Amino acid sequence: MFAPNFSFEQEQQFFLDIQQSIESQSFDRLILSQYKGELAQLEKMTFRQIELQGQATLSCLYHYPTQDMTKNYSIDEGLEKIAELLSQSKQANLFTLHKDVQLKKNKKKAMLSRQKKQAEATKIEQQHNREKHRYVQQQSPFLKHLGITDEKVQVIPSMARKWKQINKFIEIFSNAYEQIDASQQALNIVDFGSGKGYLTFALYDYLQAQNKTPLITGVELRSNLVEFCQQVADEVGFNHLDFFEGDVRSYSPEKLDVMIALHACDIATDFAIHTGIRLNASMIMCAPCCHKELRPQLKSPEVLQPMLQFGIHAGQQAEMLTDTLRALLLKAYGYETKVFEFVSLEHTSKNKMILATKRKDIQQPDEKIMQQIQALKEMYGIQKQSLELLLQDQMPIENIGCKC
Template sequence: MMDNSVVYNTFFDHLRTSLSNETFAKLTLAKTIGNTQLLNIYVKPVKLKQELKLSLTYHFQTQDKVENYDIEEGIEVLKSYINNPFLSAILFTTQADIALKLNKKRVATIIESKPTFTQSVAQTHDQPKKRLIEADKANYLMHLGIVDEKGQVIKSMADKYRQINKYIEIIEGLVKNAAISKEDFQVIDMGSGKGYLTFALYDYLVNNLGINATVIGIELRKELVDLCNSIAQKCGFKNLHFVSERIENYKTEKIDLLIALHACDTATDDALYKGISAGAQLIVCAPCCHKQIRKQLHCSTELTPVLKHGIFEERQAEMLTDGLRSLLLESQGYKSKVFEFISNEHTRKNVMIVGSKMKDNKNQRTVKAQIDQLKLAYGIKEQQLETLLINNGFYNV
C-alpha cells in the first residue's frame, strides 16, 4: 500500500504541472470531518507584481477569507488541510480531473477521470470580457473623462465604466421584452447629472438596437446641461438633448421609457409620477435618500425596540419607501421588480425599481389594502407619490 505522503506529493505534482503548462482550471478542497466552520478551500493562480501566486479562498459558514501564497508555500498550506479537516481535493485541468480521496480508514488514493473543463484559467483570462459599450469605440466616453485619448479606461473611472455597462445590460433586457415601437421611442432621463448613463443609453438604443429614439436629459444644474449638449453635438447625437429644469416642473405628453437614477428624496416620486401620468411603457429608477418617510416613522410592530438605533431606522425607512413605491406602481397597472443594480461595494445606493406596463389593472383594490396596512403599522401619514396620484385622480382613497 502506497504511503499517504507519497500520494499527496503525486497529487501536488499534478498541480505544479498544470500551473506550468497552463492547463489548470480549478482546485477545490471539500468533504470535511469533525467540528469545523470551514466548509471549502478554493484555489486559483493569480499574478501579483508579475509573480505567480496561489490564491486560497477559505469558505466558512458565515464569511470568506482570501490569502495569497508563493506556489510552494501555498502547496504546504494545502497539504496541512488534507485529512484535517478535508477528505477530498479535486484538481480540474483541461487534460483530466484528478481527485485525491481519503477513505474511512484515512487511506489516500488518486482517481483520474475525463476533464470537466475545456478551457484553462489562463485561456479564460486571455479573453477580454465583452462589453455592450466598448471603451475604444464610444468617443463620448473620452469627452466625459471615462477613457483617455487612446480609448483606454482611466483607472479611477473603472467602476463607473462597469456601472455604465451593467446599466445598459439591464435596459437592453427590459427594452427587448417590452412592446415598444422602434420608429418613435421617447426616453426621458430625470436627474441626468453629467450624463454618463444618458449618453450610453442613447448610443445603445440608436446605434446598437436600431431604434429611432429621442432621449432628453432633465438636469437642474445649467453648467452640466451646457456641457452635455456640447458633447452631444460633437458626437453627432442629433436626437439627444439636455434641458435645465426641475423634475416636477418638466412637462411632456409622451414618455415611453422614464429613467430616474439617484434623484434625491421625493424627486424620485415626482419622476415616477411623470412616468405614470404619461403612460410610460417602462419606468426605471434608482432611489436616493428617503427623508420623507424617515421623519414620519413611528413603528407599532415587534421591530420597535431595534428601530431606536439610527442605522436600523434608516434602512427600514429605505425599505418602506421603496416598497411603497413598488406597490404604488402596481396600483397603476405596472408589474414591479426591485433588485440590486450594482454591487454595494461601490455604493449603498444600489437598489433599482422597474415598472413594466401591463394591459390591465385588476388588482388596485388589493394593492391599496396592502399600502394602507403598511402605512398604519409604521405611522406613515404621507408619501409623495401616493399624494400626487391622489391629487390628480389616478388613485382613489
Template sequence: MDEFKPLFEEIQNSLVADTFVKMTFSKPIRKNDGLRNVYVRLVTIQNQQKFQFTYRNKTNDVVKNYTLEEAFEEVETLLTNTFRSAVVFTLPDDIQVFVSKKKVVTLKKVAPSFTNKLPETHDRPKEKRAANKDYLFYLGVTDKEGNVIPKMADKYRQINKYLEIIESLINGIKLPKHIQIVDMGSGKGYLTFALYDYLKNDRHKEVSVTGIELRDGLVTYCNDVAEKCGFEGLNFENKLIQDYDNKKIDILIALHACDTATDDAIAKGIVANAGLVICAPCCHKQVRQQVKGVEQESPLLKYGIFKERQFEMITDTIRALILEKHQYSTKVFEFISNEHTRKNVMLVGSKTNKKADTKDINDKIKDLKSQYQIDFHYLEKQV
C-alpha cells in the same frame, strides 16, 4: 521547469479521470500591474477541448483559449512571473499551489470544493457595449486611445451593467417606432449618453432622449458633448422635474434623483402612461422625517442604521405598489455591486394590460403606513 512537473501530472491525471473542474490564480507578485486574477476552465470549441483563460484586469477582462500544451506553458509563465499561488479544483481534491520567492513549487491537497463539473459550452465573454466610444472620452472615462482611466473603472463597469439591464428590459416590452425617453436628474450624463448611443448606433432605433437637470453648468456641458459626438437626438434641459410637461414619454428614467424627486419622476411616467419606468432611488428623507421621534414597536427599529434601511425598503415598497396600482408589473433588484455604495437598488415598472386589484393594493399600502405610523407617502399625492 522541473518544479512544475508534479503540478502538470496532477492536471493531466484529472483530465484522464474526467475530474478537472477549474483552476484559479491569485496573489499577484506586483499588485500595480493591473492583472488581479486568472480563471481557467475547459471549453469545447468546434468539437475540440480547450483551456479557456480569463485574465481579470482592473478595467477589463481578456479571454484566450489554449491547447493542453499551450496551457501548461501559460501556467508555468504565470506562476513564474505573475502570481504566487493557484488552486486546481478537481472532484476528489482541491490542489493548492504555492510558489516561494526562490521559485520553489509546493503542492497541498485539501477537501474538494466541487461535487460536479462545470459545463464545457463555449460562453462568449460579456460584450462591453460601451467600448471605444467618443462620448466616453469627452466625459473623461477613457483617454484618447480608448483606454479606461483607472479612477473611472467603476463608472465604466456601471455603464456597461446599465446597458446590459436596459437591453433585457426593452426586449421585454413593445415600443413605438420612434422612442421618446426622458432621463430625469441626468447629472453629468454618463448613463444618458450611453443609453442614446446604444439605442441609436448599436440597436439602430429611432430615438429621442432628453436629459432633465437642475444644474445649468452640467446642462451646458452635456449639450456641448452631445454636439461634439453628433448626437442630434440627445439634448439636455435645465429645469425642475416637476416642471417638465411633455406628455409623450415611452421610457422614464430617474437614477439617483434625490429624495422626492424620484417620486416626481415616477409620477410623470405614470401620467404619461410610459411603457417603462426605471428608477434607482437615492435618499429617502420624506418618510423618515415623518416618523422622527415616533416610538416604533418593532425591535428592528431600535437601532439607527436598521431604522434607516427599514424605511428605505418601506419607501420603495410603497413606490412599487403605487406603480402596480397603475397597471405596471414591478421588480426590484441590485443595480451594481454594493462594494462602493449601498444606494444600488433599481426599481422597474413595465406597463401591462392586466387590470390591477386596486382595493387590495390600497389595503397593503394602508397597512404598511399604519404599522410604521406613516401619515402619507409623497408619491400618493402626485398621481
C-alpha cells in the same frame, strides 16, 4: 497542368476553423492585419462575438490611423465579411477556447499554424471580453469626450468603476427593453437628473446600435453640465439627444416611453415615478436617494420596538418601507415591478433600483394592492406618502428637496 493554389487551400482551412469555433461557442476573437484591399488606410480588423437583444452578433472594429469604426453583423453576414477581408489580408490570427490559429501569406505561399492552450484560462478571458463588449463599445467617441477613455481608446484607470457602472446600467435596460413593446422605431426617453450624462450618452449609443431612433432628453438643474453635455452631443453627432436645464417640476414631456430618475433626492423620486405613470411610460427606472419623508412619521409597532429603538435600524426600515410603497403603487397601476441591488452610480451606498415595465392599462388601481398599502401605512403610522397623493391628485407640485 496547373499547380495547386496552396494559399487558397490554407485560407479555406483557416476559414473553416473560424466557422467551427463559432458553431462550438469557443470563438474568442479574430484579428485580420496587413490589409491590402480597396479600403484606404485600413490597418487591421478585430472581430468579436457579442450579444445584442439576445442575438449572437459578430462585432468588427475597423482600425484606421486616426480613428476606429465599429460595425455589427449577424453571424451569417459576419462570416461573409470575414471571407471577403481574409482574402485581402496577409495575416490572420484566430483565438479560440482551445487553440490559437495563425495564417500568414506572401506571394509564394501561405503558412497555417495551430497551437493548443489551456481551455479554462481562455474561457475566463473570453467571458471577460464578452462582458466588456456586450453593451457599450469601448471605441465609442462619446466616452473620450466624457473622460472615460484616453486618446488610445483605453479606459482611464480612475474611471474603471464608472465604466463598469455604465455597462451594468445598459445591461439592466437591455433586459427590460426586451420585455416591453419594442417594435416602434422611435423611443421617447427622459433622464431626470442626468448629471454629466454618462448613462444618457451610453443609452443613446446603445439604441442607435439597435437601429432605433432614440429621442432622449437629459434634464439637469446645473447649467454648466447642461451646456457641457449639449456640446458633446453635438460634437459626436447624437442629433436627437438634447439637454434641458430644470427638474421634474419644470420639464413636462408630451410623450414618454421610458422614464429614468437615478438618485433623485427624497420625494423627487415620487414626482418622477408619477410622471412616468401619468404618461403611461412603458418602462420606469429609478434609483431612489435620501429617503426623508417617512422617517419622522414612523411609529414603531410594539413587536418591533426593541429593534427599531436603534436609529440606524429605524432609518433602514424607513427606506425599505418607502421603496416598498413605491413598488406596490407601481404594481397597483399596472406595472410589473422589481426592486434589486444595483451597482452604485456614484461613490455612495445608495445602490437600490426600482425597475417597472408596463403590463396592462387600468382604469382604477388594483384594490387588493391598495389594501396592502393601507395596512402597511397603518402598521407604521404613516399619514402621508407623496407618490400616493400625486396619483390621487391630492398634492400640488412644491419644493421637492435637494439635489444630491
